[in-house]
Amino acid sequence: MNIAILFGGSSYEHEISIVSAITLKKVLKKSNLSFIFCDSNREFYLIDSTNMKSNYFADGSYRKAKKLILKKGAFCTEGMLGLKEQSLGTVLNLIHGRDGEDGKVASLLEFNDIAYISPRIDASVLSYNKLYTKLYAESLGVKVVPYKLLNSNESRDIELEYPVIIKPVRLGSSIGVSIVKSADELDYALDVAFEFDTQVLIEPFIEGVLEYNQAGCKTADFELSIVEEPNKEEFLDFEKKYLDFSRDGKVMDAEISAELKSDIQEAFKKVYGTIFEGSIIRCDFFVVDGEVLLNEINPIPGSMANYLFEDFEGMVKRLSTKLPKEALIKIDYSYINSIQSAKGGKV
């Protein structure tokens, strides 16, 4: 299987994407891998596998690698005789946050007719924006954590039951997110969140809430991971986060009832629906009073949540043969020809 791992991006999660890519190099052992780095300036570079070390990017050495230009059908190198197409195989979109999760990379690859594993445009936009995720989930009958939406130009004089959690509507990870324990902390937390977005969500912060992650994709049928009960920490510090994005060891199935497991899996399948076809995603659920609530969709989870699957590499291979294809639109100019003939060729 030829897989090109696309990572980096103009994103707050640029560095963590590098960590994810290095991890997948270790995980996808049987595949023929290429590495496409998107630098902070959105230039593409073809990275030699032996250079897949984080320092190579941090110290700017990557700039010595070959630049790639994306055009119809392929990534190309620019040579003496014009652009030269590279056969890199199916692209695995591993850009976390902006560019990768907001629909841009999906658009670039779709437009240029390159096979890719990633949420498509709609799925990206709906999962990158936490408000749209809620509207989408509710329309499917999947319950969500209750929320208030606040725009940066609206009054902050609002009644809340503390503690609450403040989240910028966009951005992945925990960037700009704060837990607010009382009214006098609210203003500062909103200032922080509004630095990253013009809209924030305010949700009840549920101390010690039961939290479960379910990852999966659809190949011939759904392939679901184990259900994981993630480690509780109020926030990820940088080392914890590093561990999170570089995980490749297997984890244990959560000890939950068959009924709860089934509820979580049904909610996952509803969310995945048809719009997430072509992608491997992770949904994070809360369980409150026995009810499964969608917390968020991780459209490109750290190191693709490989550690939650029995046969991650086999699944990637099966998925790469089941990628959704855009409808072919045939343009025969019959409309213009009719108009021309009606107007005597004058338009």
Added chain:
Amino acid sequence: MNIAILFGGSSYEHEISIVSAITLKKVLKKSNLSFIFCDSNREFYLIDSTNMKSNYFADGSYRKAKKLILKKGAFCTEGMLGLKEQSLGTVLNLIHGRDGEDGKVASLLEFNDIAYISPRIDASVLSYNKLYTKLYAESLGVKVVPYKLLNSNESRDIELEYPVIIKPVRLGSSIGVSIVKSADELDYALDVAFEFDTQVLIEPFIEGVLEYNQAGCKTADFELSIVEEPNKEEFLDFEKKYLDFSRDGKVMDAEISAELKSDIQEAFKKVYGTIFEGSIIRCDFFVVDGEVLLNEINPIPGSMANYLFEDFEGMVKRLSTKLPKEALIKIDYSYINSIQSAKGGKV
């Protein structure tokens, strides 16, 4: 003002986009225009202004024009000495339907840092998909025409009050849309709609409903068009549609009360919000029992609805100086450097 009109695309509305572009050539008289044609195969061509006639595209002559390659910062021609950047000015996205309205063109231009007039990615996805439009509008407190959603794999055995109108969830224009007057016509209409999409909306068809269009954009403040009462015809035939996309004559303000006009304009402003910044859109409203309901958002209306504005060309110029800019994300590799120092340079 330098404006590059981008038109064509891999879209059912490819031909109508050519008509739109020819019309704007006539309308934007004082501007320095370039024309970028995206053919059905998604190759870009730089079209000489004198060749802006529909036959030039219908008979394939455009293939003799210079090809363009989009890369970071500019559209380029490929020459003996590599890629050569073209200074074409602000791109006006005039691709109707797929590619132009679904977020792809916005992504391409945003990613490559090219100034453009168009709905951005989120705004495109929310307006291209009629279901998401409804969820979005309802979340803003804007009323919509009531609807049922039907998936292609669901039972068609549904209770409906006829007549109804069947619409594929995506696609612009009237493609795949049918009015169904009784239960025995339903199956055929659904077959037609499901040829274009896996989801359809079923709405009550309201005979003789009052319909009003409002176009506008936000420059220093909102610039709103007159309110138009569109011509009623059950459906657009091809000549009617041609007239619609090639309009450049002014129309009359609808004869409605100041109160209704204000309700329509307030609904427009709510829908436009911040997410449509950078674009000129048209919202189509129904008025039922004095209530304003959003019917649909036209994110790239035919010939940009130029005929609804007093000073269309001036507005385009003002808008081109008020385009939203993505936040700059500075990547300093402090995270990787911290991890490296914590791990003794071993990652």
